[in-house]
Amino acid sequence: MSVAMLTVSEDEAEIRLDRWFRRHYPQLTQGMVQKLCRTGQIRVDGKRVDAGTRLAPGQSVRVPPIPASTKPRHDAPRPLDERLAREIRKMVIYSDPQLIVLNKPSGLATQGGPGITQHVDMMLDGLREGDDPRPRLVHRIDKDTSGLLLLARTPGVAARLAAAFRGRDVRKTYWAVVVGRPDPLSGEIDQPLARLGAGPGSITVAADRRDEDAQMARTEYEVLDSAGRKFSWLGLSPLTGRTHQLRVHCESLGTPILGDPKYGAEKAHVDGFTERLHLHARSLVLPHPAGGWLEVSAELPPHMRETFRALGFTAGSVPVPRRR
Template identity: 30%
Template sequence: MSPLDDDTDDIETEVQVPQTEARLEVALTADDAGERLDKILAARFESLSRARLQALIADGRLSLDGRALTDGSQKARPGLYQLQIPEPIAAEPSPEDIPLSILYEDAHLIVVDKPPGMAAHPAPGNYTGTLVHALLHHCRGSLSGVGGVARPGIVHRLDKETSGVMVAAKTDAAHQGLSALFSTHDIDRLYIALTRGAPHPDRATIQTQLGRSPHDRKKMAILKSGGREAITHYRVEDVFGPADKPLAARVACRLETGRTHQIRVHLASRSTPCLGDPVYGASQPAAAVKVLIESLGFSRQALHAAVLGFVHPITGETLRFETPLPADMAGLEAGLKAL
């Protein structure tokens, strides 16, 4: 099992480098109508994989008679289809001089406090400005290559819009050792979430099977069968608003496993998603909370990886790192307390 499949992070794909011209065109006829669009176009655009084609369509780069299409699963219709191909991206990320908040560093690993808005590694939509780019500059050649050229040193990930503590490996031995710890869940991971309402009871364990949603492949979902076991222990630390009907809450979530989007899905399953979550926060928060969020310009899921603890894979030293809420979440919490 790869530790990169065992973490709370964005559903991301490897960087794919198009090796083709800037624009492709194909005219479909009435005989083609009714076929699934991405399937028939993949057969026509032989230079592109179907996965690459689907990503380009989702990114709005396909048009039919000049009108943009974003759903590759729809049925094909007659007309002229044009596919815009972005400029090729370097297969290997280049170092970028991006400031890092470093909590710990030695010859084997580095621990940082990742800000919200920074992706962990290059992926479609995030080809620059990632943690990998910053680490390549800071570490200057001493970053483990086990993770591959697109994500050297990365052992686990956080969502792009989730802030908090991350560890990266500078040597292959450290990478393998940290990977083993994540695979066996021998990692102390505590997250702080600000939620819509408050989960009930105020302390519990959520244990489910988690996998990709059968309805939306970009989302994760609780499954009745299949998927992978996901366990989150949560505790309500504070509630905001009326005690009998809280408007919001501060919830500490300790991970026993770490599946993709685990905390976000589990909290949403209790009808208490992270405030600001654009994917799993289906309905609006209370009016006062909504006004507060809009006034602060808070536009991400309110989730922070506050604690990361582990045994150093090389020295055997017990390490534990804890960071406070970043300014945007701290401001949101202060506003909630004033409600």
């Protein structure tokens, strides 16, 4: 065993050092990487670094002797039921050499957890092409929320897209059907939130700004149409990314999202309408990793199309994905 010097590739721009090591040496644990950094055995361009350092193309990474049991292994496809492969391929609404965009159905979780037996992450090998790396989730949306979900084809692209989300360079628009009509008809909700509990039973609540657990949360909203004062179709643009932010913010307006199983209590459930969350990730505008911007929109799920028809809302045609 000997020291190796590896060069960061263009595709690995902005990737964290610990993730870079997990990519090249997937059996190294997070603790091992942190210890090797702490003792100076891992260096970048000859300098000491920590595990969270983000890499740039052309940098040289010093790799200390790695035990034989942790040598790089081939990223082989995981066995996947053909039915699941067909399901996830049907969700694809845009694809290019850098990324994939899905229209996720309501009721399908993005990732696994207690009691979750099927989720998008377990299905990603169905989108793999030949020996290419397994696509990676860039962000998440709630299990009950339908709509746009962004995947990266490589770790480097994933890092750049994640940085765009962190830097608020991605413009996200959600559509929701809410019970009632907000007053005023448009504005910004500036309501801090806090998370209570952990795991599946945890909830997000409106919080006082003075609470030490309060997190800033802001959402722009606009009434796009309404059925009297009973129901409204809202356009929602989250300016921050808190768990269940849109659902709690709509509730804080006094207009909970129709069919919300967690927020809004009895007011969110109306006879004659399906008991499913009426929240849809409608559009994304984001900087494309290969340059320019990508604009993509997702068709409404069946239960929301049915509700739109019942209330007389007209969504119009879905714009074709566009690079500019």
